[in-house]
Amino acid sequence: MMETFRAYSVHMFTATGVVFSMLAMLAAVDEKWSLMFLWLVVAFIVDGIDGPMARKYDVKTKAPIIDGVLLDLIIDFLTYVFIPAFALFNSGLLPGWTGWMAIIVITFASVLYFADTRMKTSDNSFSGFPGCWNMLAVVIFATRPDFWLILALVVVLSVTMFLRIKFVHPVRTQRWRAITLPVALIWVALATAAAWADFAQPQWVTTALIVTSLYLLGAGAVQQVLFREKL
Numbered sequence: 001m002m003e004t005f006r007a008y009s010v011h012m013f014t015a016t017g018v019v020f021s022m023l024a025m026l027a028a029v030d031e032k033w034s035l036m037f038l039w040l041v042v043a044f045i046v047d048g049i050d051g052p053m054a055r056k057y058d059v060k061t062k063a064p065i066i067d068g069v070l071l072d073l074i075i076d077f078l079t080y081v082f083i084p085a086f087a088l089f090n091s092g093l094l095p096g097w098t099g100w101m102a103i104i105v106i107t108f109a110s111v112l113y114f115a116d117t118r119m120k121t122s123d124n125s126f127s128g129f130p131g132c133w134n135m136l137a138v139v140i141f142a143t144r145p146d147f148w149l150i151l152a153l154v155v156v157l158s159v160t161m162f163l164r165i166k167f168v169h170p171v172r173t174q175r176w177r178a179i180t181l182p183v184a185l186i187w188v189a190l191a192t193a194a195a196w197a198d199f200a201q202p203q204w205v206t207t208a209l210i211v212t213s214l215y216l217l218g219a220g221a222v223q224q225v226l227f228r229e230k231l
């Protein structure tokens with residue numbers, strides 16, 4: 001009985017992510033971008049914790065009525081794709097037609113990717129860019145690059161979603177996890193600091209945010225080259 005209760009409690013914990021998503025969306029509608037990202041960071045932390053908890057308490061067999069994978073994907077689409085896309089569109093960072101193009105490309109490509117049965121690799125990494133637009137949006141808000149660069153990043157990352165390029169999972173990819181997991185935790189701290197400062201963060205925070213983002217984006221591809229991995 002207690003095992004069943006703990007297993008369903010994990011599902012309830014996962015479901016809190018949608019509440020934080022709604023809070024983030026309400027902040028985005030009011031153009032309170034810092035608050036929006038702070039709620040997205042909270043949702044990101046929940047997403048990072050619930051997976052290990054689900055495996056520890058064996059939710060697939062102990063709480064089978066709720067599909068944890070589907071629950072996670074629904075919340076991830078809101079927090080990783082839908083809300084960040086809205087933020088990029090409504091913030092003025094992408095003027096005119098570029099905003100429309102970005103929001104259409106991001107949502108269209110991402111919904112196809114999230115339904116792709118080949119999303120996960122044999123080593124629990126991702127095949128193709130895993131639609132982490134929330135991470136890209138934080139960096140964009142923190143650095144405020146030219147809109148052409150933003151649009152180029154959106155297009156390139158959308159294309160890589162459907163290429164056989166490996167992207168590491170900070171927790172589940174075993175190779176380099178001793179580096180990747182601390183880097184991911186540092187990234188979360190940096191993103192929180194930038195949002196807390198209303199994106200008027202010190203230069204070293206900006207630089208560190210860019211460096212850690214590049215590592216998380218490129219580590220999987222480097223592993224493919226160095227170890228001749230095939231997805």
